[in-house]
Amino acid sequence: MRYKWQNFNFVKAARPVFIAAIILVLAGIVSISVFGMNYGIDFKSGSSVDISVSKPVEKAKVEEFLNSEDFGKYTFTSGEERISIRFEEALTEAQQQKLDADFKSKFDESASFEINIVDVEIAKEQELNALYGILIASVGIVIYVAIRFEWRFAISAVISLLFVAFMVISIFSFFRLEVNLPFILAILTIIGYSINDTVVIFDRIRENLRFAKLKTDADLTEVVNTSISQTLTRSINTVITVAFAAICLFAFGSEALKMFSLAMILGLLIGAASSIFIASPLWHLLRRKAKPHKTAKPQNAS
Amino acid sequence: MKRLLTFVLVVVVAFGAMIWTSPGLLNSTKLGLDLKGGFEILYEAQPLTGSGPVSKESLIETAKSLEDRANKTGVSEPEVTTEGENRIRIKIAGVSDEATVREMMKKPAELEFRSASGCAADAGYCKVELLGSDFVEGAAEVVYDNLNNPLISIKVKDKEKFGEITTRLVGQNLAIYLDDEMLSDPVVQQPLTDGNATISGQRTIAEAKELADVINLGALPLSLTEKYSQSVGATLGQKSLEETALAGIVASIVILLFMLVFYRLPGFIACICLLVFVWLLLAVFWMMNATLTLPGIAAFILGIGIAVDTNIITAERIKDEIRNGKSVSSALRSGNKNSFRTVIDAHITNIIVGAVLYFIGQGTVKGFAVVHLASIIINIVTNLFLTRFLLQLIVKSGRFNKPSYYGVKESEIRAL
Numbered sequence: 001m002r003y004k005w006q007n008f009n010f011v012k013a014a015r016p017v018f019i020a021a022i023i024l025v026l027a028g029i030v031s032i033s034v035f036g037m038n039y040g041i042d043f044k045s046g047s048s049v050d051i052s053v054s055k056p057v058e059k060a061k062v063e064e065f066l067n068s069e070d071f072g073k074y075t076f077t078s079g080e081e082r083i084s085i086r087f088e089e090a091l092t093e094a095q096q097q098k099l100d101a102d103f104k105s106k107f108d109e110s111a112s113f114e115i116n117i118v119d120v121e122i123a124k125e126q127e128l129n130a131l132y133g134i135l136i137a138s139v140g141i142v143i144y145v146a147i148r149f150e151w152r153f154a155i156s157a158v159i160s161l162l163f164v165a166f167m168v169i170s171i172f173s174f175f176r177l178e179v180n181l182p183f184i185l186a187i188l189t190i191i192g193y194s195i196n197d198t199v200v201i202f203d204r205i206r207e208n209l210r211f212a213k214l215k216t217d218a219d220l221t222e223v224v225n226t227s228i229s230q231t232l233t234r235s236i237n238t239v240i241t242v243a244f245a246a247i248c249l250f251a252f253g254s255e256a257l258k259m260f261s262l263a264m265i266l267g268l269l270i271g272a273a274s275s276i277f278i279a280s281p282l283w284h285l286l287r288r289k290a291k292p293h294k295t296a297k298p299q300n301a302s
Numbered sequence: 303m304k305r306l307l308t309f310v311l312v313v314v315v316a317f318g319a320m321i322w323t324s325p326g327l328l329n330s331t332k333l334g335l336d337l338k339g340g341f342e343i344l345y346e347a348q349p350l351t352g353s354g355p356v357s358k359e360s361l362i363e364t365a366k367s368l369e370d371r372a373n374k375t376g377v378s379e380p381e382v383t384t385e386g387e388n389r390i391r392i393k394i395a396g397v398s399d400e401a402t403v404r405e406m407m408k409k410p411a412e413l414e415f416r417s418a419s420g421c422a423a424d425a426g427y428c429k430v431e432l433l434g435s436d437f438v439e440g441a442a443e444v445v446y447d448n449l450n451n452p453l454i455s456i457k458v459k460d461k462e463k464f465g466e467i468t469t470r471l472v473g474q475n476l477a478i479y480l481d482d483e484m485l486s487d488p489v490v491q492q493p494l495t496d497g498n499a500t501i502s503g504q505r506t507i508a509e510a511k512e513l514a515d516v517i518n519l520g521a522l523p524l525s526l527t528e529k530y531s532q533s534v535g536a537t538l539g540q541k542s543l544e545e546t547a548l549a550g551i552v553a554s555i556v557i558l559l560f561m562l563v564f565y566r567l568p569g570f571i572a573c574i575c576l577l578v579f580v581w582l583l584l585a586v587f588w589m590m591n592a593t594l595t596l597p598g599i600a601a602f603i604l605g606i607g608i609a610v611d612t613n614i615i616t617a618e619r620i621k622d623e624i625r626n627g628k629s630v631s632s633a634l635r636s637g638n639k640n641s642f643r644t645v646i647d648a649h650i651t652n653i654i655v656g657a658v659l660y661f662i663g664q665g666t667v668k669g670f671a672v673v674h675l676a677s678i679i680i681n682i683v684t685n686l687f688l689t690r691f692l693l694q695l696i697v698k699s700g701r702f703n704k705p706s707y708y709g710v711k712e713s714e715i716r717a718l
Contacts, residue, residue: 112535242607
């Protein structure tokens with residue numbers, strides 16, 4: 001596997017990827033500003049009710065039942081074992097109990113409920129909190145990587161991870177997938193993995209730099225390409241195993257973690273690609289631009 | 303031979319300990335409300351009458367009284383925490399009669415001063431003399447007498463009423479109740495007509511302070527409004543647990559097989575270390591007395607992912623070195639050295655993310671961060687140090703020197 005890619009020019013291949021990435025980011029901005037996010041209960045006030053039923057319940061009957069109960073506007077989806085209802089208003093405690101009792105008596109005695117009620121103030125606060133979290137974590141990563149490596153690695157790594165996070169958010173916006181608190185967890189985990197991925201490659205670049213003689217641009221390109229190809233098997237194997245864990249969670253895991261795992265799968269794939277085709281070439285670009293300065297300075301002085 | 307024996311011994315002891323303790327560990331792991339049913343409510347507190355800020359003392363006092371009430375209903379280990387300036391978060395898992403418990407939680411704290419006058423001999427203190435609202439708000443404080451013993455000084459709104467009560471009850475007890483629970487029953491020493499009184503008999507300053515806080519809370523009880531609530535039915539929680547556990551088991555088996563097939567001997571050692579990792583994480587959970595919730599399980603499974611990555615980095619590095627023509631033992635040495643730096647750098651960046659989540663996040667996010675941080679640290683112990691130790695034992699035993707044991711084909715090896 002390793003040998004197949006040994007002579008592949010990742011740096012050169014990155015150019016179209018950069019262009020594609022910029023287009024995707026613009027598309028993402030358009031999508032988020034036009035469609036917005038499909039906020040779930042955690043970020044929008046209202047009530048969400050998930051009912052797990054032991055026998056199939058007719059959709060029309062549930063609708064009729066809900067209309068008769070006067071709980072305000074609602075939307076709902078129903079599956080074989082699960083009915084999810086979203087009310088625009090926050091249900092009061094009495095309404096919750098009534099819904100619980102009436103549903104049980106009408107449809108299924110052994111139905112089990114999950115009811116979430118969120119006030120809009122708290123919802124906004126949580127979103128803001130998460131955004132701060134991402135920003136502070138990014139700053140922390142920049143500082144650490146700048147100390148351990150150098151600032152160009154730090155800049156490239158953070159641009160790459162923000163790109164990954166933004167792409168996942170854009171995809172969720174475009175496909176109208178529901179965004180809840182676990183989604184924020186997924187974004188933060190993706191950032192962790194993405195930085196993990198990038199650091200592994202950067203570490204190799206740093207190592208290879210020590211033995212490299214950098215006379216021409218081609219030498220620098222060579223170092224980046226070799227480093228990526230040397231770590232490629234590791235990158236692919238790690239993505240396969242972790243993505244597999246996320247896919248298992250998506251396929252078998254509980255309903256509450258479905259969107260979390262989906263975001264994880266997307267983030268892992270985009271993150272691995274971004275470490276190879278965005279972070280590393282970006283460092284290459286920054287480093288190449290910096291080179292003439294180093295040689296130019298002594299000339300000015302003399 | 304000696305090294306091989308040590309290896310076998312370490313593995314046998316580790317697995318023995320795991321098999322011996324695992325059933326107990328699994329049983330004693332506390333499950334969160336999303337896995338066994340229950341509810342979580344975030345309250346915002348406001349003074350019952352009028353507006354104005356909520357003092358820290360009264361918020362803490364309110365949280366305490368909520369915890370007491372929850373305990374009295376017999377639910378197991380309610381978690382009550384204060385958040386920010388005016389919020390209280392309460393989590394109760396495994397409750398059967400949610401409606402009653404919730405109703406009880408919402409009532410404002412009720413402070414009463416009672417006497418035994420006119421009561422039947424065995425009825426205790428039955429006559430309510432004063433209510434919390436009879437006291438001046440925020441006036442109860444700790445003062446000291448001449449001998450430096452703590453006293454609680456209180457002020458009432460209605461001097462005459464208080465004068466009448468204390469005159470009538472001289473020499474008798476006036477008991478202080480919060481939510482029907484007696485806190486103290488001081489004896490009235492003399493008629494008090496100026497609306498001021500001191501209560502003595504508190505053994506410690508902390509005790510006195512607490513009683514003063516309770517009286518202040520009773521004078522200005524907080525009303526609680528639900529800002530966020532999550533309630534999960536017991537069967538639904540059970541189902542979530544089963545589904546997520548299934549996902550975890552399937553993922554683990556496939557990952558272990560993958561490691562074994564792809565990396566052979568290092569893969570086999572990785573499998574051992576991964577199992578130890580999972581076991582140790584559970585053990586740390588138990589020691590921290592932490593509650594396992596759905597986001598926690600998510601972090602758990604992702605922790606396994608990172609752990610696998612650590613092993614892949616090491617094994618891949620060793621493969622590389624063998625391919626470059628090094629002998630197995632020197633490949634192990636330089637492979638370990640090089641992969642160590644990579645893994646540590648990657649882990650520290652992850653710790654940064656985890657720490658930010660822990661300090662900024664609330665509720666779910668915090669729960670996730672705790673498991674994430676714990677798994678990263680345990681990962682360094684098991685999948686970095688234990689893996690290296692075991693690999694070293696195996697390699698130095700000299701019996702496993704064929705490159706194919708490490709997943710390298712002879713044809714791939716470059717001559718030096």
